Amino acid sequence: MxxxxxxxxxxxxxxxxxxxxxxxxxxxxxxxxxxxxxxxxxxxxxxASKDMLLQAFYREVHDAHVAASAPVLRDAKVFRDRLLGVMLKKLEVIEPYHRFSALMFRSAADPRSPLNPFHPAGDDIRHEGEALFAAVVDGARPRPPKDLAADLPALLWTYSMGMVLYWIHDHSESRQQTRAFIERTVDLVATSVRLAGNPLLRPLRRKALALFRDLAPQR
Amino acid sequence: MxxxxxxxxxxxxxxxxxxxxxxxxxxxxxxxxxxxxxxxxxxxxxxASKDMLLQAFYREVHDAHVAASAPVLRDAKVFRDRLLGVMLKKLEVIEPYHRFSALMFRSAADPRSPLNPFHPAGDDIRHEGEALFAAVVDGARPRPPKDLAADLPALLWTYSMGMVLYWIHDHSESRQQTRAFIERTVDLVATSVRLAGNPLLRPLRRKALALFRDLAPQR
DNA sequence: CCGCTTGTTTGAACACGTTCAAAACACGCC
DNA sequence: GGCGTGTTTTGAACGTGTTCAAACAAGCGG
CATH class of the missing domain: 1.10.10.60 (Homeodomain-like)
Known part of the structure; x- marks a missing residue:
């Protein structure tokens, strides 16, 4: 060294x-x-800047999250359980930093921040995040519809960012609100994924997926 | 004076x-x-701060948007057309400020910013935004399902914030990308609202709405 | 051991957002 | 006109993130 x-x-x-x-x-x-x-x-x-220190921190948190998620991805089979497990692990991992993570997420909405989901320079960080959710999707039995599965990681990553945004503003006792948020939204997501296979919803689903692909900036 | x-x-x-x-x-x-x-x-x-100047600007933009939307809300009857018109007006109104609006939206994700949708202190600004979309919903014929209509303004306002976020990162010629984004997402939203009336989707819709109500922080 | 290059480290200096004690002003009242 | 009180206005000062010329260290070829 x-x-x-x-x-x-x-x-x-x-x-x-x-x-x-x-x-x-x-x-x-x-x-x-x-x-x-x-x-x-x-x-x-x-x-190069104070923000870069923050990014270094973000990297550490992500690595910890991946490590903590490994057992869940090994044991859980159903999509809902895999997603729920990974989301709860994320909550666990970030909890000690509740006091100051607000600022991290603030920068995530800044166009010039690499943490921003729309920002081209933040590819690695975003890709790593998506990779984790790809693992959630890939190992799930039964498999979600193929076209949906392709975009699901990116969608789930965005969803997890939403969870963090919620968590930042959650000042409830031992973060019960966010826990409830996760439990209920995971069910909602899982239900949606299941329903998305229904023929009645095919047009809507295809529209939504095409939209997501066409309009996603620089990927 | x-x-x-x-x-x-x-x-x-x-x-x-x-x-x-x-x-x-x-x-x-x-x-x-x-x-x-x-x-x-x-x-x-x-x-009190540089941010307050930004908020004053935000107020001006909002007023301009409301004024520009008036003819649309008078003439258009169908939900889709009303929403589309109002969204396109917003795009028009904010266009001159593309260069610096990025910063405004950045602060919108900051927990301490009153522009933040989750922030309790930013009620007036958010409520005014929701009021505009309430007008979009209220005047629409045929009417959307009642329970959905109650929460639609808040949902649509969030949606419009998403549009702005997209717009900030749009550097295409005369903002074609955002225009496409609006046209296609408005259709998607309109379709979803229409489908939400379908009995098959009732459980999902109720779940989603209950979630939105229960978990929305301080309202 | 010497010079040279390259990679580190320093700390003063800069411009910024913001604060605050004090000065200047406005205005009703005697 | 002069006094007193509350409102505006000033500009120096503070602490911040950040920069940069200069000093220092470390290896390296001769």
């Missing part, structure tokens, strides 16, 4: 600790630098 | 002009003050 890598690590660790303790806004770059035993300029040598 | 009101106006005008010309970020409070022929501190006497 080179000196540079160690310095980078020191800065990131300091930042995450301070974020957890004081929240994102209240943590200044000078604080981060001091905690890491480094100059402010040096922090900028490794992270 | 008192002196204070004139000063306030001067500052707001200066801000909107500079926003249009240079965008939101590039416009500094010092520039606004100078353009208005006033001190920086004075700008803060009338507007």
């Amino acid at each position: 080179s000196k540079a890598e160690r310095t980078r690590e020191k800065i990131l660790d300091a930042a995450l600790e301070l974020f957890r303790e004081h929240g994102y806004e209240a943590t200044t770059m000078r604080m981060v630098a001091e905690q890491a035993g480094v100059s402010t300029g040096n922090a900028y040598y490794y992270f | 008192s002196k204070a009101e004139r000063t306030r106006e001067k500052i707001l005008d200066a801000a909107l002009e500079l926003f249009r010309e240079h965008g939101y970020e590039a416009t500094t409070m010092r520039m606004v003050a100078e353009q208005a022929g006033v001190s920086t501190g004075n700008a803060y006497y009338y507007f």
Whole structure:
């Protein structure tokens, strides 16, 4: 591990600790630098901006989520159970960061943020997210309709972002509201996926899917 | 018109002009003050923050949209046509501000922003938006199912926010993409509303509506 | 050991949004 | 006109994220 890598690590660790303790806004770059035993300029040598520190955090959370989801994806067979399990794991993983994750999601709506679902530069982060939901879909028995299955990962990822948005504003005791949100919306999603196979709904489903494909910007 | 009101106006005008010309970020409070022929501190006497100037702008845009929608709501009868007309008017009204509206929407996802749909303090702005869509629904013949009609305004307002989000990232020639987005999603929405009356879909519809009501934070 | 290049690190400086004590003003009242 | 009180207005000052020229360190070929 080179000196540079160690310095980078020191800065990131300091930042995450301070974020957890004081929240994102209240943590200044000078604080981060001091905690890491480094100059402010040096922090900028490794992270182009304060937001980049946030992104590094996002990566860590995602990895933790993937790891936590592994058992669910191994054991659960039915689509609904797989989705429910993965969503609840996400909730678990992000819970410790409730205080400051708000800011992370704020940036997700910013056109210039790579976290933004519409942003071309944020491909890796989004793709990794979609990959997880692809695993949810792929392992599900019975299989959802094929055309739907193709777009389902992207749709589910968007859905999970919606869950996070809800969670951010949830100040209920031990986040019951979000738990309820997940349980009920997962059922709704699962029902929709099941119903989407119905012939009566074929035109609507095809319209919706075509729309999603045609209009999705840069993919 | 008192002196204070004139000063306030001067500052707001200066801000909107500079926003249009240079965008939101590039416009500094010092520039606004100078353009208005006033001190920086004075700008803060009338507007608590730079964001508040943005909100004032938002109000102006909304008023313009309501005015532009009036003929549509007078003439069109079918739900689909009313919705389509109002959405296209919105597109027209916001078009001149494409360069800097991105920032406005970014703040809409910020939990602390009153523009945020989940935020309790942003009630007036949201309610005014919903009121417009209530007019879209109320005047429609044939009428949509009653229980759906109750929640439609809120749903449609959320939908229109989605359109704006899409528009922000649309850099196509004369915003064709967003135009296509509107035309196709309006059809999709109209179809969904029509289908929602079908008995087969009643359980799903009731589930979805109950969810929307139960989980909508602070309303 | 010396120069050279390349990769790190520093800390002062910049422009920004925002605050605040104090100054300037407006206006009713004696 | 002068006083007093509340409203406007000022501009210096604060702390922020960020930049940058310059200093330093680390390897490397001679």
